[in-house]
Amino acid sequence: MSRLMRGARPFSTVASALLTDAAATATRSVRQPSTFQVFRDVPELRQLRRQLLRNDRTMGFVPTMGALHEGHLALIREAAQENTDVFVSIYVNPTQFGVNEDLSSYPRTWDSDVAKLEKLNEELSRSTAGTGRITAIFAPTSKVMYPSLPPSSEIDGHGSFVTITPLAKKLEGVSRPVFFRGVATVCMKLFNATTPDRVYFGQKDVQQTVIIKRMVKDFLMDTEVRVVPTAREKDGLALSSRNVYLGSRRRTVGLTIYKALSAAVDAYQAGKTSREGILGAARVIAERVLSEQRALAPSERALFEIDYISLADPESLEEIDVVDTQKGAVLSTAFKMAPLEQTNPGEDCGLGDGKVPVRLIDNFILQPRE
Numbered sequence: 242m243s244r245l246m247r248g249a250r251p252f253s254t255v256a257s258a259l260l261t262d263a264a265a266t267a268t269r270s271v272r273q274p275s276t277f278q279v280f281r282d283v284p285e286l287r288q289l290r291r292q293l294l295r296n297d298r299t300m301g302f303v304p305t306m307g308a309l310h311e312g313h314l315a316l317i318r319e320a321a322q323e324n325t326d327v328f329v330s331i332y333v334n335p336t337q338f339g340v341n342e343d344l345s346s347y348p349r350t351w352d353s354d355v356a357k358l359e360k361l362n363e364e365l366s367r368s369t370a371g372t373g374r375i376t377a378i379f380a381p382t383s384k385v386m387y388p389s390l391p392p393s394s395e396i397d398g399h400g401s402f403v404t405i406t407p408l409a410k411k412l413e414g415v416s417r418p419v420f421f422r423g424v425a426t427v428c429m430k431l432f433n434a435t436t437p438d439r440v441y442f443g444q445k446d447v448q449q450t451v452i453i454k455r456m457v458k459d460f461l462m463d464t465e466v467r468v469v470p471t472a473r474e475k476d477g478l479a480l481s482s483r484n485v486y487l488g489s490r491r492r493t494v495g496l497t498i499y500k501a502l503s504a505a506v507d508a509y510q511a512g513k514t515s516r517e518g519i520l521g522a523a524r525v526i527a528e529r530v531l532s533e534q535r536a537l538a539p540s541e542r543a544l545f546e547i548d549y550i551s552l553a554d555p556e557s558l559e560e561i562d563v564v565d566t567q568k569g570a571v572l573s574t575a576f577k578m579a580p581l582e583q584t585n586p587g588e589d590c591g592l593g594d595g596k597v598p599v600r601l602i603d604n605f606i607l608q609p610r611e
């Protein structure tokens with residue numbers, strides 16, 4: 242049976258509608274996907290979803306903001322292990338970016354995203370029986386996602402929002418006060434549009450996973466939340482769409498985020514349970530690297546700010562003084578990599594020539610010991 246369901250527009254038709262929105266900037270050169278459909282609006286997507294339900298098929302949903310990398314693909318592989326069909330959304334959601342954040346510079350790579358998803362579907366079709374496939378990409382316009390009012394990123398802005406407090410006010414929420422309101426709101430809309438059996442999120446954004454689990458529980462939503470381990474570069478740096486802005490100097494220094502957290506994990510594994518014993522190990526490393534960088538010339542250094550280093554309860558995200566070893570804890574941190582002050586001829590400064598500030602986050606779960 243053809244994969245093109247009645248009412249769903251094939252990609253070539255959809256492409257012409259893509260010109261105005263974030264997910265697609267260079268549609269004319271997009272290769273037409275052959276193994277999944279691209280949807281720009283909800284009714285056609287729902288039609289496909291209803292058809293899957295009538296055929297007893299299961300659907301795993303992977304929300305993304307595009308600029309796909311191996312971390313996203315790991316979520317999709319996991320979803321394909323557990324469901325017959327995988328829906329992926331690509332939508333750079335404006336309401337989760339504060340007014341002074343990096344919405345305009347957030348990487349948008351529609352063509353290569355589509356190519357990666359097609360390649361992944363080929364891989365999935367070669368793998369063992371029982372594996373599902375990507376069936377649909379949902380790349381809505383902002384008018385579809387925010388049909389009544391233009392999306393607001395103002396703290397007091399109007400709109401229909403989902404707020405999950407106090408979780409949303411902690412950690413990332415201190416620096417990004419509208420972030421989790423935007424994430425919860427867009428995920429509620431995406432889940433309503435797709436009605437997934439399971440949803441897949443990356444461990445890298447640990448606070449997001451806690452908030453989405455809370456939203457699903459508190460709003461009695463009929464889906465299961467799966468969390469997939471953080472995909473890393475060989476040296477440990479967590480993959481992130483924003484890494485393309487780092488360039489080699491900031492990337493080398495940015496790896497400190499991983500080294501600092503790893504030292505804290507080692508301290509826990511060596512038997513330490515106190516806040517000072519665990520976070521102290523991370524701070525020593527981060528502060529040493531920072532003072533080394535400060536001592537260098539502007540043409541050689543990469544400065545950063547440590548936004549927070551946190552040891553928190555895995556469910557409430559309240560800061561803790563001692564790890565309850567039956568419960569474990571979340572160890573997390575955020576660094577703000579400042580723009581390079583001075584660059585050198587021929588230097589790899591990353592996309593944006595080293596001028597784009599880059600927020601790096603990472604975390605480890607300190608597993609229960611007993």
Ligand SMILES: Nc1ncnc2c1ncn2[C@@H]1O[C@H](COP(=O)(O)OP(=O)(O)OP(=O)(O)O)[C@@H](O)[C@H]1O
Binds near residue numbers: 305441444
């Ligand atoms: N390294 C990773 N390993 C596993 N999952 C990841 C990784 N990076 C992102 N994800 C997950 O992919 C999903 C979509 O994330 P998103 O599109 O924002 O990418 P991102 O790399 O997190 O971008 P950025 O951090 O630059 O905002 C989220 O559930 C996120 O946690």
Ligand SMILES: CC(C)(CO)[C@@H](O)C(=O)[O-]
Binds near residue numbers: 428
């Ligand atoms: C979940 C999400 C796609 C919502 O926009 C985003 O926060 C992300 O990519 O992690």
Ligand code: BAL
Binds near residue numbers: 446
């Ligand atoms: N993955 C988190 C999306 C954001 O930083 O906006």
